[in-house]
Amino acid sequence: MPPAPHGLDDLGFMEREGSLARVPDAFGPVVTAARDRLPHAVGARLHSAYLFGSIPRGTARVGRSDLDLLVALREEPADADREAVRALGEALDKEFPQIDGVGTLLYSRARLLSDLERYDMGWFVACLCTPLLGDDLAGCLPRYRPDSRLARETNGDLARHLPRWRERIESAPDAEARRRLVRFMSRHLVRTGFTLVMPRWHGWTSDLREMAEVFGAYYPTRAAQMRTAAEYGQEPAGDPDVLRTYVDDLGPWLAGEYARVHGAKAPRPED
Incomplete structure (x- = not known):
């Protein structure tokens, strides 16, 4: 038999996983650096930013886990935005040995809230991402069931x-x-x-x-x-x-x- 199901609330909706409170102490400086440097890297185009993966779930392993970020922009990403987050990721990876790489997803706010993405990246933001910067888009999205x-x-x-x-x-x-x-x-x-x-x-x-x-x-x-x-x-x-x-x-x-x-x-x- 599989393990007993979990991850849902009493009404059968998926609960949001992860939180800043669960970030292991060893990864706190990495998260702080990412939060402080993202606004400088992306500028006024930044709408919001999120952590996802093992670090906000509290299961990250020092030297083995990567830092996963999702960045929402006010407009569609341009090449300059991609280069900026790539350079930031490389700098963080080089500076902090407790992580094994940085992966950053880059989307526009409109794309994340679109009908096309409602049950993909919209769900991802609402259920698997932990707010780091800006206004949380989860409030604009529905609740989800594992259907x-x-x-x-x-x-x-x-x-x-x-x-x-x-x-x-x-x-x-x-x-x-x-x-x-x-x-x-x-x-x-x-x-x-x-x-x-x-x-x-x-x-x-x-x-x-x-x-x-x-x-x-x-x-x-x-x-x-x-x-x-x-x-x-x-x-x-x-x-x-x-x-x-x-x-x-x-x-x-x-x-x-x-x-x-x-x-x-x-x-x-x-x-």
Whole structure:
């Protein structure tokens, strides 16, 4: 049996995970630096900024976890904005050894609140992001349940990702680049596997190992693969065979099953 469902309130709506109060002491200086420097990096175009991932959940590991940020702008992101947050991320990564990289998502306020993104990035802001700066957009968004519509619009695009993943694998210059790809793809596949079964489980978790266990209870013949992916999501290795397995076996199977169960995600302009 899978673990007991959780992550919902008494009415069955998803609870927001993470808070600044849960940030481990070791990561406090990193979060403070990001909060202080973002307004200078982006300027008056900044609407709001959020933390997500293991740091605001309180599960980050020193030297292993990355700093994840989402930045909402008053207008559509421009190349100058992307360069500014890239440079800020590089500076933070270099200055603070307790993090292993910085990842920043950059969106306009209008995009995050759009009908197209309501059950993808809108849900992400409302449920998985912790406010860091500015006015919280969650107040402009609905409450969410772990249903098939949410599953489809969050992870129903794996089939469109796979060709790009193959290109990234082919162009990876060294073992460190492959290690980062293993971490990224492992996490993506585990989260996709979990959201495939999330409506049946009727709960939410961001813990990779628990996601894999929940998935495995419904797809036992793929359980071992997903548990292994969860481990690589935490402790990646630059093994090209792992990457080939993802794009030649687990990924295509998961994309097909996802489309069968939930349908395909609505295309985005960048697609």
